[in-house]
Amino acid sequence: MTRGEHLRNLVLLGACAVALTILPHALTVYRRSFVLFTMMYVVLALSWNIISGFTGYTSFGHVAFYGIGAYACAILVADYRWHWIPTLGVGAVLAALIAVVIGYPVLRLKGPYFAIAMLGAAEGTRVVATVWDSLTHGGLGISLPSAETSLETYYAMVTLMLVTIVVAYGVGHSRFGIRLNAIREDEVAAEALGINATLYKLAAFTLSAVFPAVAGGIQAYKVLYIDPPAVFFVQITIAMALMSMLGGKGTVIGPIVGAVILYTAQELTWVNFPTAHLIAYGLFIVLVARFMPRGLVGLAIDRGWVRKGMIH
Amino acid sequence: MDGCSFVVPRGKISGLIGPNGSGKTTTFNLLTGLLEPDGGQVIYNGENLAGLKPYQIFRKGVTRTFQVTRIFREMTVLENMLSVTGLGVPERVARQRAEELIAFVNLGHLRSEYGGRLSYGQQKLLEFVRALMTDPDLILLDEPAAGVNRTLLQHLLDHMHRLQEQGKTIVIVEHDMNVIMNHCERIFVMDYGVKIAEGPPAEIQRDERVVEAYFGRRR
Structure with missing residues (x-):
């Protein structure tokens, strides 16, 4: 990208920020929630994309970090009477530490083995949250005391989304991001060309864990009740993956577009057909993988509407 | 590979040849850390590279290309x-x-x-x-000529000589004997993981063992 293009994108993002700041005052409480959760999925898809899209390590367990963030917030607010904002930081740090601990061994696996190992890691985290009664209240879940105005969480999510977009954009268009791409394309060659793959993968993995944790924390304070099945729900991971795939893995705009489209579609259908979005998800996975493996952005690139590559 | 030992002259272009499966690419993999030797040493600038990770070896100034790109x-x-x-x-x-x-x-x-x-x-x-992006000192080329047209190949070979004039050390694995014989100052011949001959091109061309390895024993 040229400097002019970066500037244009920055202006676009600024315009989005202004619009999202004014917007809630014009919305009903329900619609405000809808926008909040759409933004949350943008955060989740963009984060998943850092390890799975840029780096090529498809994670089926990213919900673990989301759940950890949600629990960090819920426990500290409900049991330790913290203000909810600093708990987001605790969740982020905790998720980063756990990402390093899980990532170091698991990132040695490749392809389906990594995906399955992450699925196991997320399930393991859910079990720990269910069994560790004294800390997490186990299967009963945690109710949060709240003085929520719904604006607080809304603005927190706007901020988180903007930060996530800026970071994902920065990573994607930097030589750090290009080197992650190189690992995705051919890890052996990348190593032979001087890239310390272990270190880069761990950095990408940790980065991709931090934002979902914060999102989980905001979500916990938004809905005021969490339990293990809700915040370690495997479908949240699938949503991250599917949104990124639909929009275009390994790009920055792809996961954003995918999240907005899929979450909106889900919201429109579930009111009338409570399970329809699940069927639609299944169908979508098949269709996207078969006909559009590189997503909408890939399609736009093939048509010549968008340039190839991240650095120009 | 077993008991295979050779010294690549600094600042020269050397060739590594041998029949298919003789261990040429394996040699490159051992030199660049993609394979870890069970024993023996890889000495570069007086330092043993054996056991180092590929990216560490690369950062010491050793780079390579691959047989299949x-x-x-x-x-x-x-x-x-x-x-x-x-x-x-x-x-x-x-x-x-x-x-x-x-x-x-x-x-x-x-x-x-x-x-x-x-x-x-x-x-x-x-x-x-x-492979040249970081200005490496030792360049290992695994079949650079395969699939490259004559004009571009000439261009590539010219550049190789220019790199050599700058003091770079180059080792080529190649099946194209014209490339090997006309451009290398020293040639190492391998067969079944062992070095069977070593010398300047003219000598190698006359070497009985080399002919035998490539074409079988004369009757």
Whole structure:
């Protein structure tokens, strides 16, 4: 990208920020929630994309970090009477530490083995949250005391989304991001060309864990009740993956577009057909993988509407 | 490989030849850390490289290309080049070097094309210049001539000699005997993981063991 293009994108993002700041005052409480959760999925898809899209390590367990963030917030607010904002930081740090601990061994696996190992890691985290009664209240879940105005969480999510977009954009268009791409394309060659793959993968993995944790924390304070099945729900991971795939893995705009489209579609259908979005998800996975493996952005690139590559 | 020992002369172009399966690529893999030797040493600049990780060996100034090209397919030509430069190098410097090298192998018009969309010969060239991004001192080329047309090959060989004049050490694995005999000062011949001969081209061409390894024993 040229400097002019970066500037244009920055202006676009600024315009989005202004619009999202004014917007809630014009919305009903329900619609405000809808926008909040759409933004949350943008955060989740963009984060998943850092390890799975840029780096090529498809994670089926990213919900673990989301759940950890949600629990960090819920426990500290409900049991330790913290203000909810600093708990987001605790969740982020905790998720980063756990990402390093899980990532170091698991990132040695490749392809389906990594995906399955992450699925196991997320399930393991859910079990720990269910069994560790004294800390997490186990299967009963945690109710949060709240003085929520719904604006607080809304603005927190706007901020988180903007930060996530800026970071994902920065990573994607930097030589750090290009080197992650190189690992995705051919890890052996990348190593032979001087890239310390272990270190880069761990950095990408940790980065991709931090934002979902914060999102989980905001979500916990938004809905005021969490339990293990809700915040370690495997479908949240699938949503991250599917949104990124639909929009275009390994790009920055792809996961954003995918999240907005899929979450909106889900919201429109579930009111009338409570399970329809699940069927639609299944169908979508098949269709996207078969006909559009590189997503909408890939399609736009093939048509010549968008340039190839991240650095120009 | 077993009991195979040789010394590559610094600042020269050497050739490594031998029948298919004789251990040439394995040798390169051992030199660059893709394989860890069970025993023995790889001495470079007085330092044992055996047991080091590939990226550590690369950072000591050893680079290579692959027999079957390993370019990054869904990255553009420019991105392929830039991915090799360490993050410590300023972006402007990396870009300038990348553009120069891309232009040098006539890939300038393809700089924004995916590596995977290039022809095989073009991929070979991309891999060659990609290996030069960091200005390495020891360059290992695994069959650089395969699939590259004559004009471009000549270009590539000229560049190789220019690198040698700058003091670089180059080792080529190649089946094209014209390339080996006309461009290498020293040749090592391998068969079944052992070095069977070593010497200047003229000597190697007359060597009985070499002829035997390639064509079988004379009756």
